[in-house]
Amino acid sequence: MHAHDDLADLLPDIPSLQACLADAGYLAEPGLATALFCAVRLPQPLLLEGEAGVGKTQSAKALAEILQTPLIRLQCFEGIDAAEALYEWNYPRQLLGIRVAEARGNDVAETTLFGREYLIERPLLQAIEHPGPRPAVLLIDEVDRADEEFEAFLFELLAESAVTIPEIGTLRAHHKPIVILTSNRTRDLHDALKRRCLYHWIDYPSLEHATEIVRMRVPEAKATLVSEIAAAVARLRTLDVQKPPGIAEAIDWVHAAVLLGVQQLDADSVQRTLGAVLKYREDHEVAHEAGLAWVAGA
Amino acid sequence: MPESALGQADLAAVASAFGHQLHAAGVPVTPERSARFAETVLLARPVTIDDVYWLGRVSLLSGQAQIPVYNAIFDRTFRGVVDFSEGLAIDPDAPPAPPAAHSERPPREGEPGRESDGVAPVTSATPGSDARADADLEDRSVLAAASPEERLGHRDFSECSPDELTLLRQLVEQLPLIPPMRRGRRTRRHPSGARLDVRATLRRAHRSGGDPVRRIRRRHVQRPRRVVLIADVSGSMEPYARVYLHLMRGAVRALGAESFVFATRLTRLTRHLATGGPDYAYAKVSEATPDWSGGTRIGEALNRFLDEHGRRGIARGAVVVIVSDGWEIGDPADVGRAMERLRRLAYSVIWVNPRSAAAQYEPLAGGMAAALPHVDTFLSGHSVRALGDVMTAIQTAKRGEPRRG
Numbered sequence: 001m002h003a004h005d006d007l008a009d010l011l012p013d014i015p016s017l018q019a020c021l022a023d024a025g026y027l028a029e030p031g032l033a034t035a036l037f038c039a040v041r042l043p044q045p046l047l048l049e050g051e052a053g054v055g056k057t058q059s060a061k062a063l064a065e066i067l068q069t070p071l072i073r074l075q076c077f078e079g080i081d082a083a084e085a086l087y088e089w090n091y092p093r094q095l096l097g098i099r100v101a102e103a104r105g106n107d108v109a110e111t112t113l114f115g116r117e118y119l120i121e122r123p124l125l126q127a128i129e130h131p132g133p134r135p136a137v138l139l140i141d142e143v144d145r146a147d148e149e150f151e152a153f154l155f156e157l158l159a160e161s162a163v164t165i166p167e168i169g170t171l172r173a174h175h176k177p178i179v180i181l182t183s184n185r186t187r188d189l190h191d192a193l194k195r196r197c198l199y200h201w202i203d204y205p206s207l208e209h210a211t212e213i214v215r216m217r218v219p220e221a222k223a224t225l226v227s228e229i230a231a232a233v234a235r236l237r238t239l240d241v242q243k244p245p246g247i248a249e250a251i252d253w254v255h256a257a258v259l260l261g262v263q264q265l266d267a268d269s270v271q272r273t274l275g276a277v278l279k280y281r282e283d284h285e286v287a288h289e290a291g292l293a294w295v296a297g298a
Numbered sequence: 299m300p301e302s303a304l305g306q307a308d309l310a311a312v313a314s315a316f317g318h319q320l321h322a323a324g325v326p327v328t329p330e331r332s333a334r335f336a337e338t339v340l341l342a343r344p345v346t347i348d349d350v351y352w353l354g355r356v357s358l359l360s361g362q363a364q365i366p367v368y369n370a371i372f373d374r375t376f377r378g379v380v381d382f383s384e385g386l387a388i389d390p391d392a393p394p395a396p397p398a399a400h401s402e403r404p405p406r407e408g409e410p411g412r413e414s415d416g417v418a419p420v421t422s423a424t425p426g427s428d429a430r431a432d433a434d435l436e437d438r439s440v441l442a443a444a445s446p447e448e449r450l451g452h453r454d455f456s457e458c459s460p461d462e463l464t465l466l467r468q469l470v471e472q473l474p475l476i477p478p479m480r481r482g483r484r485t486r487r488h489p490s491g492a493r494l495d496v497r498a499t500l501r502r503a504h505r506s507g508g509d510p511v512r513r514i515r516r517r518h519v520q521r522p523r524r525v526v527l528i529a530d531v532s533g534s535m536e537p538y539a540r541v542y543l544h545l546m547r548g549a550v551r552a553l554g555a556e557s558f559v560f561a562t563r564l565t566r567l568t569r570h571l572a573t574g575g576p577d578y579a580y581a582k583v584s585e586a587t588p589d590w591s592g593g594t595r596i597g598e599a600l601n602r603f604l605d606e607h608g609r610r611g612i613a614r615g616a617v618v619v620i621v622s623d624g625w626e627i628g629d630p631a632d633v634g635r636a637m638e639r640l641r642r643l644a645y646s647v648i649w650v651n652p653r654s655a656a657a658q659y660e661p662l663a664g665g666m667a668a669a670l671p672h673v674d675t676f677l678s679g680h681s682v683r684a685l686g687d688v689m690t691a692i693q694t695a696k697r698g699e700p701r702r703g
Contacts, residue, residue, distance in 0.1 A: 014342055014349070034352035038338045049362060079483035091497055145611070185362075186611030187556075188569060194360035195328070201362040242605060242639075282639075 006134065007040060010067070017066075026055070026062030027213050035200035036063055043135070045158045045179035047194060050202030053246025055213075056182040057141055059202075063178070064137035070130065072177070073139045074123040076146035082153065086163055088120045114167035127177040128163055135175035143193075144183040151193045158196045205247060207234050213247055218254045228265040229254050232295050233277065239290055241283040253277045267292040309336050317358060319371050325364045331357060347376055454655060454680045455538050463540065469682045470544045475552040476693045477522035478617050480645075484519050491517030523617055523645065525555040525692060528603060530622035532561040532594035538652045538680070542621050545685060547571040556612050560599035566607070594625055596665045597632025604639050617695040618644040619688070621679065623653045624666025634668035641672045646695035650679040650688055 011017045017040075018033040028036065036059065039046035048056045064071035074085055094113055101108040121129060123138070130136035143151070157163055161173040181197060183189060205213060211230040215223065233250045245253075256276040262269040270292045278284055287295055317332030335357045344350045351372055359368055455466070485493060498514040506512075527546045531539040539559075549555035550571040557567045600620075604613065618640060626633055641647050649669060653659060655678040670676065675695070679688045 030348065031352045031355065034342070034349070035356040037342060038353070038356055041341050042334070042337060044334065046356075047360075081484070095500065184610055186607075191326075191360070195330070197360075198334075198356050199360050200356050201365060242609065282635075 007067075011037065011040060013037075020066040021059075021062050022216075024062045024065045025216055026058060027209065027216060028059065028062075029205065029209065032059060032200060032202060035198055038198055039180065040067075040178055042198075043176055043178055045181060045197045047181045047183065047189070047197040047199050048202060049183050049185055049199070051204060051244070051246055052184055053248035054202045054204055055247055056202060057139065060137055060139040060180040060182075063180070067134050067137065067178075069134045069136050071137045071139060072123050072127045072130070073141060075141045076143050076150070078145055078147065080146045080150055084122060085150070085153075086122050086124045087165060088122065089114070090118045090120050094118050116168070119165075119168075124157055125163060125171070127179075128157070128161065128171055128173040130173075130175060130177065132175045135173075136177045138177040138179045140179065140181045142184060143181045144186045144189060148190060151190050155192065155196065158193070204237070204244075207231065210234070210247055210250060214250050214254055217251050218258065221254045221258050222263070225257060225262065225265065226254060228297060229257065231297055232265060232270070235295055235297070236277065236287065239286050241278065241286050242280045243278075243283065245277045249277045265296045266298060267296055270296045309339060313339070316354070316371075316375055319375060320358060320368065323367050323371050325359065325367055325371075327358050334358075350376060455541050455652065466541060466682060467544045470541055470685060471548055473545070473548065473682075473685060473689055475548055475689060477525065477553045478646075478693055478695050479520040480523040480615065482519040482521035485516040486519045488515060488517040491515035493517065522553065523615065523695075524612070525549060525553050526558070526608075526613060526616045526618045526644075527555055528558045528560065528564075528600075528618065528620045528622075530561070530594060530596070530620075531559045532625070534594065534623055534625050535621075535652075538621070541685075543571075545688075556607070556616075558603060558607075560594075560596070560603075562595050562598075564599040564602045564606075594622070594665075595628045596622060596624065596626045596669075597628050597630075597636050600633065600636035600640060604636060604643070608640065608643055613640060613643040615645045617646045617648065617692055619648045619650060619692060620669075621650045621652075622665075623651055624663040624669060626663070626665030626668075630664030630668040633665040634672070637669045637672035641674075645697055646674045647672065648675040648677065648688070648691050648695065649673040650677050652678060652680040654678045655680040655684065 011020065014030070014033050014037045017037045018028055018030070021028045021033065021036075035046055035048070038044060040063070048059065050056055060073075061071055097113060097118070098108055119125075127136045127138035140154070143154075158179060161176040162170050164170045204210075207230060210233070211227050214230055215221070215226045218226070230250060233245050233253070237244045253273060253276045256273045257265070257269065260269070260272060262273070274284060274287060274292075278287060313332045313336040314329065317327040317329070317335065320327045335354055338353045338357045339350070342349065342353055344353055354372060355365070355368060359365065455463070485491070485495075487495060487498065493516045495514040495516045498516075499510050499512070502512055502514060503510040527542075527549055529535075529539065529542045529546060543559075546555070546557040546567065550557050550568055555568075557571055559565050559567055607613070624633075637647070651666065654676070674697075675691050677688050677691055678684050
């Protein structure tokens with residue numbers, strides 16, 4: 001129970017969470033700060049959706065940083081199953097245990113063979129078993145990539161903060177992990193999963209906000225260059241491109257420009273660094289048609 | 299709890315009344331979520347109305363599409379557009395307020411969360427033209443002796459009377475639906491698998507004193523491949539559109555297919571078709587598709603599909619079936635480019651053009667001519683029998699000749 005009070009002291013209200021996140025290098029708009037605040041303090045799992053590159057994963061990292069707890073990340077993919085997400089028995093070790101016991105002429109009790117030392121903990125179990133004092137941040141990334149059966153498998157974890165291992169029993173978390181799920185919306189998630197979660201849709205940030213974020217993430221870049229690139233990304237987003245560049249691309253672009261020693265964005269420097277921000281040949285054609293000088297803001 | 303009992307009772311009433319209003323406007327808010335909303339208010343102690351806005355949005359919603367309706371109802375309830383006392387006294391049996399009227403109001407200045415202009419607002423627009431308007435055009439006598447299958451199996455849908463179409467629906471729903479298969483990532487034990495199952499072989503070795511005598515093999519499981527159906531519901535396709543909706547409904551339920559329809563814009567129908575009976579599905583379709591039987595912008599619709607759904611994963615490795623006659627009112631070159639992109643993503647592209655059944659058919663429609671080079675299988679699908687061919691083509695879809703990219 002004292003972990004709760006500890007969190008309440010650390011994050012008494014939403015503005016204080018926002019300030020802590022900013023100290024950790026993550027600028028959260030009020031909506032996201034509200035969502036994260038509720039996720040930590042209720043506590044309740046949070047489902048984050050939004051275009052690729054708006055900072056869904058980054059927000060979980062920043063949250064773990066300010067709470068000074070480990071970030072346990074589970075990257076979902078098609079066909080992910082319990083053995084990869086939850087736990088697996090260390091089969092070779094069990095075999096060895098049997099052989100050693102046989103060689104010594106001992107009996108092997110099943111309870112020792114299926115004891116904790118033969119259990120390989122995967123991310124979900126790690127999050128449940130986290131010893132504290134503060135709860136771990138569990139990031140279940142791109143949950144829409146996993147199969148629907150896997151969602152059902154998450155229910156127990158999300159609702160009870162517990163997992164059941166047939167040989168051992170139900171393991172309950174001492175410190176309920178802070179669960180953040182992200183989805184790119186390649187498919188609709190099951191209602192039962194959504195029902196258990198808070199929900200927040202992260203929009204692409206406004207120009208000023210985007211400039212602030214990039215400036216914070218790439219402090220070595222000149223302020224004028226950052227504003228120019230943020231404006232150029234905003235212009236590219238108005239074009240009919242297949243993948244509108246996100247904040248992650250803007251940061252990559254600034255990095256590339258700094259690396260190449262670009263002082264001011266012009267048609268030539270856009271030409272040289274365009275690959276950092278547009279990743280499709282067709283998108284490059286669209287940008288060239290619109291004119292690189294226009295992109296650079298000339 | 300420091301709050302007085304009175305304060306909490308008020309909060310509970312406000313939270314549940316607000317949830318109720320959202321529910322009436324079509325946002326699936328449960329009492330559980332309303333309670334969560336109240337909890338967040340107690341926890342965060344909001345100072346401004348914007349704080350309340352975000353707390354409600356985070357705790358009451360479950361999808362991006364619900365945001366515009368939420369904005370409208372929130373404004374009405376908390377920003378004084380309507381006196382809240384009315385909200386408390388709402389009659390549960392009263393017809394739900396049309397959210398369209400509110401969500402189209404311009405956003406207020408300085409208000410957060412209004413950047414989501416790219417999202418089509420959830421509107422309950424008036425349903426499209428009633429397809430039964432032509433019910434009295436012809437009323438053919440129904441032959442009693444022949445079974446519907448015999449009588450209607452070869453009939454072009456466009457020549458059928460409304461009554462016959464009703465019969466056809468049943469036939470269409472009886473079509474066997476077998477999904478195409480792909481190799482799965484997981485493996486399963488199989489006598490002729492290519493991989494050795496070391497674990498099982500060793501386990502078996504216990505029976506023979508530790509010597510592995512029998513090899514146990516595994517092979518990859520077969521999993522159903524994703525199927526995506528995209529149907530044209532513009533004016534020129536009207537005779538076929540309703541029948542294809544039945545086919546889509548069957549495919550969504552039996553194959554877990556994704557369904558989209560388009561005329562001038564693209565609408566995802568998977569959800570609407572997956573729940574409820576056929577009449578419910580149609581009501582939902584015409585509600586969600588205000589441009590039912592309007593003009594056609596195939597290129598734009600396909601691009602939208604690719605940008606918002608296909609590239610994110612829905613079309614990757616999928617069998618994509620497009621039902622359209624290829625009449626494009628935009629630039630046919632757009633259709634060609636979109637099809638080229640689609641083909642690079644998809645495993646197989648099947649184009650069904652009911653008009654192509656005519657003996658003298660040539661792909662003269664601009665969009666059709668532009669799309670054909672990027673199509674793996676081209677079918678007519680104009681009658682129930684031809685629909686059977688479409689189902690076979692989906693089931694046996696093969697990757698076409700080598701493609702670029």
